[in-house]
Amino acid sequence: MITPLMPVFARADIAFERGEGAYLYATDGTRYLDFASGIAVTMLGHCHPHLVKALTEQANKVWHTSNLYQMPNQQKLAERLVANTFADTVFFANSGAEAVECAIKTARMYQSDSGHPERYRIITFTHAFHGRTLATLAATANERYLAGFGPKVDGFDQVPHGDLEAARKAIGPATAAIMVEPVQGEGGVRVAPPGYLEGLRRLCDEHGLMLIFDEVQCGNGRTGKLYAHQLFGVTPDIMPTAKAIGGGFPIGACLATERAARGMKAGAHGSTFGGNQLGTAVANAVLDVMLAPGFLEGVARKGQHLRQQLAMVAEKYPGVIEEVRGVGVMLGIRTKKPNDAVSNALRRHKMLSVTAGENVVRLYPPMIIEEAQISEAADKLDAACKDLAG
């Protein structure tokens, strides 16, 4: 018999009832060190006082008014994102997939508005993940996720990630854009190889294509930069983001240059809840913390320290850990054991992680992690490896 909750998730048998900073507390009182962060979402930890204040203050004022009226919180958030990135304009959504959907539509509209309505196809890459709507699934092109849902939405051409020549060869008269994650998350914490994003930028410039960086997972401070592409010194034309931008409150955003978004006029796109009063109040509070002087530099420093600690454990257990990879506090360990065995072992030692492609276990601590918690994580990983090595 089907469960009341549609059984599309394989859930662990734990329920959390409270969170504080880097810790989650289960209903039986057990404390877990949270290195999953709700899959790259709660990047300021749980119940950050500044975020709780912003949410409760807004909840006591007004929750929802629709996008038919001005929303000062939304306006302010857009202005701050524009001031701190390549972008000139922002559309707010509720999730990553919706933000990516807006990016796809913006790229197609740009071509149409430029006199090339025949250019609608988007080049995407192996190991990618762009979401679970029908279009973003087609962009993801993972057969496992597509099976059973009828014909794949047309308009996406997938090529091997890391191979510039393959991307060049895939460009045709119907190509509108190239879409890539600067650090592939679900695919296994795969940082773009040196020169790769620059090469894609060049290809786009040569062929009149839009460059889309999907920063739903790697964006919003986790790499030690506000957005991951800032590590590489390459800018996109369009950038969807979500997850950590709301620190746990659902909100997504699609950032674009003026040129890229010039066709996106009134009526071209929309959302009932996108950029709502509560979400934008919290996202502004997230930015307050992230843009405070020295905060992102601190994330980079903590990430390096964590990585060193993990590398020391890896050296001790070469039969369990093959590689530590990633950047900032977006780290992954590629294991020689099944990755779910490692993640389960960590959970037995009261630490949460998330599995990813290429047999990787993602370690995504909140950016407010303290030195003592980094050591605690290394000890728990050591204990988990010891169990598995034996």
Ligand code: PLP
């Ligand atoms: N794009 C990337 C890079 C992601 O990692 C994800 C989610 O994991 C998405 C898009 C889809 O986001 P959401 O699950 O919020 O729809």
